[in-house]
Amino acid sequence: MSKKTYYITTPIYYPSGKLHIGHSYTTVVADAMARYKRFKGFDVCFLTGTDEHGQKIQRRAEEQGVPPQEFVDEIVDGIKELWDLMKITNDRFIRTTDASHKLSVQRIFKKLYDQGDIYKSEYEGWYCTPCESFWTKTQLKDGKCPDCSREVELTREESYFFKLSNYSDRLMAHYTANPEFLLPVSRLNEMINNFIKPGLEDLAVSRSSFEWGVPVDFDPGHIIYVWIDALSNYITALGYASDDDSAFQRYWPADLHLMSKEIVRFHTIIWPAILMALGEELPKQVFAHGWLLLEGGKMSKSKGNVVDPVILVNRYGLDSIRYFLLREVPFGSDGVFTNEALIARINSDLANDLGNLVSRTIAMIDKYFEGVIPSERKAGEFDDDLIDLCAALPKKVEDLLDKLLFNIALTEIWKVISRANKYIDETMPWVLAKDEEQKARLGMVMFNLAETLRIVSILIQPFMPETPGKIQTQLGIINSPEATTWESASVWGSLPIDSKVCKGDIIFPRLDLAKELEALEALN
Numbered sequence: 128m129s130k131k132t133y134y135i136t137t138p139i140y141y142p143s144g145k146l147h148i149g150h151s152y153t154t155v156v157a158d159a160m161a162r163y164k165r166f167k168g169f170d171v172c173f174l175t176g177t178d179e180h181g182q183k184i185q186r187r188a189e190e191q192g193v194p195p196q197e198f199v200d201e202i203v204d205g206i207k208e209l210w211d212l213m214k215i216t217n218d219r220f221i222r223t224t225d226a227s228h229k230l231s232v233q234r235i236f237k238k239l240y241d242q243g244d245i246y247k248s249e250y251e252g253w254y255c256t257p258c259e260s261f262w263t264k265t266q267l268k269d270g271k272c273p274d275c276s277r278e279v280e281l282t283r284e285e286s287y288f289f290k291l292s293n294y295s296d297r298l299m300a301h302y303t304a305n306p307e308f309l310l311p312v313s314r315l316n317e318m319i320n321n322f323i324k325p326g327l328e329d330l331a332v333s334r335s336s337f338e339w340g341v342p343v344d345f346d347p348g349h350i351i352y353v354w355i356d357a358l359s360n361y362i363t364a365l366g367y368a369s370d371d372d373s374a375f376q377r378y379w380p381a382d383l384h385l386m387s388k389e390i391v392r393f394h395t396i397i398w399p400a401i402l403m404a405l406g407e408e409l410p411k412q413v414f415a416h417g418w419l420l421l422e423g424g425k426m427s428k429s430k431g432n433v434v435d436p437v438i439l440v441n442r443y444g445l446d447s448i449r450y451f452l453l454r455e456v457p458f459g460s461d462g463v464f465t466n467e468a469l470i471a472r473i474n475s476d477l478a479n480d481l482g483n484l485v486s487r488t489i490a491m492i493d494k495y496f497e498g499v500i501p502s503e504r505k506a507g508e509f510d511d512d513l514i515d516l517c518a519a520l521p522k523k524v525e526d527l528l529d530k531l532l533f534n535i536a537l538t539e540i541w542k543v544i545s546r547a548n549k550y551i552d553e554t555m556p557w558v559l560a561k562d563e564e565q566k567a568r569l570g571m572v573m574f575n576l577a578e579t580l581r582i583v584s585i586l587i588q589p590f591m592p593e594t595p596g597k598i599q600t601q602l603g604i605i606n607s608p609e610a611t612t613w614e615s616a617s618v619w620g621s622l623p624i625d626s627k628v629c630k631g632d633i634i635f636p637r638l639d640l641a642k643e644l645e646a647l648e649a650l651n
């Protein structure tokens with residue numbers, strides 16, 4: 128039987144400048160999910176990419192005096208390097224300037240035109256260039272863009288329109304029949320109250336005032352307006368409307384479109400309506416997470432208040448940054464990014480809790496048993512509590528990951544880490560070691576600690592790509608595949624009998640807060 132598939136996407140990012148930690152957040156979340164689903168045996172397709180057309184990019188390129196393609200090529204190279212640095216395991220990377228994407232978008236546009244879902248008329252509206260969004264007069268807030276509060280321009284031009292107004296009822300019916308289509312639920316109410324209930328207007332889907340886009344092939348003065356071009360990426364990346372659509376047949380509908388809340392409207396109203404018009408299935412779920420905020424405001428390239436992920440990863444290591452992103456912010460809510468919070472998390476959760484558990488355990492096995500995890504063991508007080516927690520952990524983590532509750536999944540893993548540290552204090556191995564009669568008891572304590580670490584090292588794999596291997600190397604099981612499979616985390620006692628630990632470097636060195644704050648200030 129063929130494997131179950133799992134198709135997950137991030138937004139395709141604008142290559143108008145370097146990406147910041149906010150973009151990395153969505154991509155790291157998607158990566159954690161993709162890694163988890165692969166461990167669970169799914170045939171995963173994880174897509175990310177870049178949204179390269181539009182007036183804003185054209186203007187940026189003009190400002191720099193380079194052709195737009197050259198302008199985006201350089202930025203996209205940087206984005207790909209960033210994802211390599213962050214060990215993002217995307218299976219595909221789509222650029223809306225890919226020839227195959229452009230051809231498919233033209234075919235999609237033509238099909239919709241031929242069947243009457245797209246028609247030609249004249250457009251008048253208020254355009255926010257930074258957001259690439261058109262607004263009607265009533266949607267403006269104090270005459271400014273309702274999303275970013277910047278100036279909008281009154282624009283009038285001949286344009287093609289998509290008959291979005293035809294789809295209100297079908298969209299409502301879909302939301303009702305699929306209560307998990309858009310999560311968190313609060314966002315769905317926003318969509319219904321702010322957009323569906325006031326009545327959907329037809330949508331301008333072409334522009335003729337600039338050139339940087341996919342031309343309408345049967346009316347070359349027009350280019351396809353960015354959202355049809357952009358949203359279609361989720362299917363063109365799978366070969367939709369191309370000569371080989373086998374990946375589309377295999378992976379569509381998407382299991383999860385991830386993004387933050389400002390583009391939910393496009394993904395839960397316009398995108399499903401386009402798919403309905405094309406006669407294709409809708410994505411199973413759209414999840415809108417919150418924003419990473421900086422000093423009270425949203426991080427944004429145009430405001431210039433951004434945190435550079437490259438600086439952070441180079442200074443603190445990839446796993447510290449991925450851990451922080453996934454642990455600090457309750458998934459779905461906004462979260463404030465501060466350097467203090469980052470350093471505090473690294474020191475408490477990584478250096479103190481996990482790092483100490485690893486170094487203490489390995490050092491004790493080394494000292495008391497010459498590095499070989501003992502096979503002579505005697506059960507005793509406190510064992511069951513730790514073992515029961517470990518035994519329940521894999522299922523808890525899986526249930527939480529299935530619900531995208533990353534921060535709670537990590538909290539549960541860290542409860543076990545704390546419990547194991549407490550177990551050391553309770554069992555006092557250094558006292559047991561003084562008494563030859565207690566050798567077997569000491570052996571059991573060491574085994575339980577090593578086994579806890581083995582399980583933890585497996586379960587943190589979706590979140591942290593580097594640390595699990597380091598722990599497994601120190602435990603001496605890196606070359607024991609049976610002891611490191613995802614399934615083996617659920618089998619207490621899978622640690623091979625003759626494992627020999629191997630003392631290594633401290634996995635998360637403690638940081639000096641004041642010194643780091645000063646250094647980060649200077650670097651940013």
Ligand code: MSP
Pocket residue numbers: 137138139140141149150152153178357358360385386387388389390417418419420425426427
């Ligand atoms: N090109 C469009 C998306 C088209 S998808 C068919 C776009 N690009 S973007 O470069 O602006 O990226 C927006 C996305 O980046 C957000 O939806 C979110 O996933 C991520 N984030 C950007 N800034 C963010 C924060 N400050 N916080 C959290 N996520 C953020 O919109």
